[in-house]
Amino acid sequence: MIRMHPVNENTWILYPGDEISETVAAHVARLTQSIRASLGHCLVDIIPSYTSVLVSFDLQQADRFAIESRLKAAIDQSEALSEQTMTAREVVLPVYYGPEAALDMEHIARECQLTPEEVVRLHSEQIYRVYAIGFSPGFAYLGNTPEPLRIARKSTPRLKVPAGSLGIADNQTAIYPSQTPGGWQIIGRTPLEMIDWDSETLTRVNVGDRVRFEPVDRDTFISMGGRLDEL
Amino acid sequence: MSFKVIDPGMLALVQDGGRSGYQHLGVTTGGPMDEHAFDWANWLLGNPRGAAAVEITYGMLVLEALSDMTFALAGADLDARLNGDPLPPWQTRQVQAGDRLTFGSPVSGLRAYLAFPGGVQAVARLGSVATVIREKLGGLDGSGQPLRKDDHLLPVEGGVVEPRTMPDWAIPDYAEPLKMGLIPGYQYESFSAAQRMKFFTSPYTVTSNIDRMGYRLKGEPVISEQSGIISEGIALGAVQIPQDGQPIVLMRDRQTIGGYPKIGCVFSLDLARLAQRKPGDSVEFQLLDVAEAENRRMLYDRHFSE
Numbered sequence: 082m083i084r085m086h087p088v089n090e091n092t093w094i095l096y097p098g099d100e101i102s103e104t105v106a107a108h109v110a111r112l113t114q115s116i117r118a119s120l121g122h123c124l125v126d127i128i129p130s131y132t133s134v135l136v137s138f139d140l141q142q143a144d145r146f147a148i149e150s151r152l153k154a155a156i157d158q159s160e161a162l163s164e165q166t167m168t169a170r171e172v173v174l175p176v177y178y179g180p181e182a183a184l185d186m187e188h189i190a191r192e193c194q195l196t197p198e199e200v201v202r203l204h205s206e207q208i209y210r211v212y213a214i215g216f217s218p219g220f221a222y223l224g225n226t227p228e229p230l231r232i233a234r235k236s237t238p239r240l241k242v243p244a245g246s247l248g249i250a251d252n253q254t255a256i257y258p259s260q261t262p263g264g265w266q267i268i269g270r271t272p273l274e275m276i277d278w279d280s281e282t283l284t285r286v287n288v289g290d291r292v293r294f295e296p297v298d299r300d301t302f303i304s305m306g307g308r309l310d311e312l
Numbered sequence: 313m314s315f316k317v318i319d320p321g322m323l324a325l326v327q328d329g330g331r332s333g334y335q336h337l338g339v340t341t342g343g344p345m346d347e348h349a350f351d352w353a354n355w356l357l358g359n360p361r362g363a364a365a366v367e368i369t370y371g372m373l374v375l376e377a378l379s380d381m382t383f384a385l386a387g388a389d390l391d392a393r394l395n396g397d398p399l400p401p402w403q404t405r406q407v408q409a410g411d412r413l414t415f416g417s418p419v420s421g422l423r424a425y426l427a428f429p430g431g432v433q434a435v436a437r438l439g440s441v442a443t444v445i446r447e448k449l450g451g452l453d454g455s456g457q458p459l460r461k462d463d464h465l466l467p468v469e470g471g472v473v474e475p476r477t478m479p480d481w482a483i484p485d486y487a488e489p490l491k492m493g494l495i496p497g498y499q500y501e502s503f504s505a506a507q508r509m510k511f512f513t514s515p516y517t518v519t520s521n522i523d524r525m526g527y528r529l530k531g532e533p534v535i536s537e538q539s540g541i542i543s544e545g546i547a548l549g550a551v552q553i554p555q556d557g558q559p560i561v562l563m564r565d566r567q568t569i570g571g572y573p574k575i576g577c578v579f580s581l582d583l584a585r586l587a588q589r590k591p592g593d594s595v596e597f598q599l600l601d602v603a604e605a606e607n608r609r610m611l612y613d614r615h616f617s618e
Contacts, residue, residue, distance in 0.1 A: 088497035089577035090605040092547040101542060113336075126335040128545030130569050135545025141613055145606055213543055215569030218338040218447055222543075276337075278438055278449070284337050 083112070083156050087145060091125070092137040093152060097159075101131045101224065101252075106210050109134060110169065110289030112159040119155035123148065129288045130213040131222075169210070169291045174256075174271045176205065176247060176294045177302035181309045182270035185235070189249070189266050192232045201296055203227045204268060209254060209292045219258035219276035219284045223292055226254050238264035245270045245307070247294070256286070269294070272307025314378050315465040321372030321415060324459040326432055326451050329362025331440035335545070335568045342442030342450060343564045345369075345524060345587035346423050347580065349387030349401075351616055352482060353427035356384035356404050357473050361616045363431030364441045366465065368424045371415035375465070377407040382473055383428055388421025388486065388588055402483050404475035421486035421588035430469030444524075444565050482615075490589060492582040493600030494551065498574035502538045503553075510534055511575060512597055516559060520591040524565035526552075527586060529595065533557025536573035543571040549578035551597075561586060579605045581612055 085095040097112050098105030113129040116136055123143045128135040138148050178201040180186060190197045209223040226249050234250040239262060242248070246257045248265025255265050258275035271294075275285050286292060297305070317324075327350065330343025344350030344367055354363045371390035384404040385392060392399040393414050399405065401424055407413065415424070434441035435454035443450035443458065451457045452465075459465075494512075503511070514532035521528040534557050545568060546552075552560045552572040561578055578586065579600050589595060 086497055087495070087602045088547045089495050089549055090580065090602060090609045092577075094498065094545065094547075125332050126341075128335045128568055130544045131542045133542075133544040135547060137547065140606065140609055141617065144610075145602065213569055214336065214338045215543065215567060216338065217567075218334075218449075220338055283334075283438075288336060 085152060088135075090145070091140045092135060093148065095134045095136065095152065095156070096132055097134070098132045101212065103210055105132050106212055106289065107169070108159070111162045112155065113289070115155040115158040115162065116152065119151045119158065120148070123151070130215070169289055170287070171291045171293065172286050173293050173295050174273060174285070175297040175301065175305060176269040176271050177299060177307060178204075178269040178296055179299050182246070182302070184267040186268065189230070189232060189268060193229055195229065200230065200268070203230055204249070204254075205294045205296050211286050211288050211290045211292060212253070214284070214288055217259065217261055221256045221258075221275070221286050223254045223256070225252045232266060234264040235266060238262055242267060243270065245272065245275065247271065258284070270302070270307065272302050272305035313381050313467055313470055315375040315381065315413070316378055317373075317459050317461055317463040317465070318376050319372065319374040320459045320461060320463075321368065321374070322370035324369070324373050325367045325443040326364055326434050326441050326459070327367045327443060328364040328431070328441050330564065331438055331442050331444070331449065334438050338568050339438060339447060339449070340444055340565050340568055341548070342440070342444040344425065345564055346387055346425070346584045348484065348584040349423070350425045352402070352478065353384045353386035353425040355616060356386065356476050356478060357382065357427055357429055358476065359427060359429070359431060363427065363468070364434055365425045365427040366432060366459065368415060368426060369422065371417050373415045373459070375413045377409055377411040377413070379409045380406065381428070381467065382406050382475065383426055384475070385424060385426055387424040389419040390424045391416030391419050392424070402478040418590065422590050423587060428465065428467035429471070429473045430467055433466040433468055446565070484585065486585075486588040490582070490585055490593070490595045491598050492586060492595060493579035493605060494576045494597045495579060495600050495602050495605055496576040498550065498576060499536060499538060499541060500576050502536045502573055503534060503575055504537065507534045507536070512599060515594045515596050518589045518591050518593045518595060522591065524563055526563055526566060527561040529559045529561065531558070534559070534575070536575075538573050540571050541573055543569045546570050546574075547577050549580060549583045550574045551576055551578060563587065580609060
């Protein structure tokens with residue numbers, strides 16, 4: 082049973098689950114898709130997150146009751162969609178895990194009692210799911226980081242985390258699409274632009290996508306447009 | 313037909329109805345802090361709803377007309393003057409080349425809107441010209457900059473407009489006590505009856521920590537039984553209650569998701585009134601049923617859809 086309630090005169094929130102998990106994330110992705118289809122041009126904005134979907138609609142085109150019934154229809158449809166019928170998109174991101182990019186590798190290796198090579202292997206063997214996008218445009222929260230790599234955030238955030246950086250904290254991995262302050266432990270950097278508002282796709286990853294990180298060497302990173310001179 | 317920016321003042325931003333449809337990518341909406349004043353500024357010139365206008369926060373802006381031009385001014389009284397003569401808000405004016413429009417500091421309210429025939433010409437990014445500085449989106453050239461010295465403000469339409477006269481009933485008094493309707497929702501249930509009682513019966517003071525993202529209020533602390541929640545989408549007007557119990561009302565440039573418990577949402581038109589309140593002003597919350605909010609909103613929208 083999906084809980085749902087209005088939060089203001091043109092917004093509803095729906096909760097397909099209560100805990101952060103792959104199963105709930107898949108449900109969120111299915112529900113988001115069926116709400117888009119069900120609301121059509123009445124939909125103004127939709128924000129899928131770990132366990133919830135926030136939906137704002139155009140009050141000049143439909144009232145709360147009309148939207149409520151369309152949301153209920155969308156819930157039914159999403160429950161009919163099985164995991165098989167909706168395969169998540171898989172995105173492969175090249176990552177340079179070398180010392181100039183992995184600003185916290187020494188600390189991560191020491192805390193986890195692993196060698197940097199083992200850290201890279203563990204981090205890049207995992208397949209992640211994009212649970213949420215927020216904090217800043219295109220900032221993606223991915224899970225789950227393998228158990229042996231789960232460490233706390235930095236006690237003092239960095240003032241400037243370079244664009245493309247990958248950070249880890251607890252059971253999540255984040256990708257910084259632009260240079261911002263941040264407190265995650267930086268484990269590597271992708272040479273790819275994560276956001277491009279002038280492109281068709283806008284962002285390289287979306288909520289619900291599966292992501293794999295592919296280690297690349299320094300030369301490949303640079304030949305793909307990666308930069309190491311930002312700090 | 314244009315105005316030249318002689319001095320951008322404290323903060324002057326191009327805003328339209330807001331950037332919708334991209335919040336799933338973490339892109340906030342922007343848009344006018346005081347939707348009421350913004351809508352009426354456009355109405356005064358017969359503009360389409362949501363046409364781009366200039367949001368002037370606090371004042372100190374100086375503009376010079378480079379040719380004949382019509383504009384409308386609505387919202388806060390920021391001690392505007394036309395060639396030195398007082399120019400109260402809620403009216404349209406015609407200016408000629410060389411005329412100077414200057415803004416002082418707030419007399420009543422905090423934000424004024426300057427509208428031009430058809431809107432202000434600006435480069436749309438992601439379907440909107442709404443300026444969100446931290447996202448580097450919107451504004452005259454699309455890069456998220458506020459107005460700067462020597463910028464030019466050009467109207468979208470060059471023709472003659474038939475100015476309208478503001479109905480008295482639609483002119484708000486920004487000095488009157490503000491009771492904001494709060495629609496209960498989100499983690500409302502995680503606040504005990506005693507905490508809710510405190511929240512709805514205590515006055516809160518507007519702190520100096522107010523910007524386009526949010527208004528931090530100070531007063532009787534209210535405590536949620538949950539210290540944090542799994543990050544979820546934030547609606548316009550959401551009232552976050554962090555662990556110190558001091559409410560933060562989230563405004564136009566709010567972040568799209570967040571992990572603080574929320575007691576509900578301030579009704580959109582009351583949020584517009586909050587945007588005119590200054591540090592030190594006192595505000596209160598009162599429970600508002602979502603059905604009532606919906607009715608009030610529909611009545612409001614009707615004025616601008618005719």
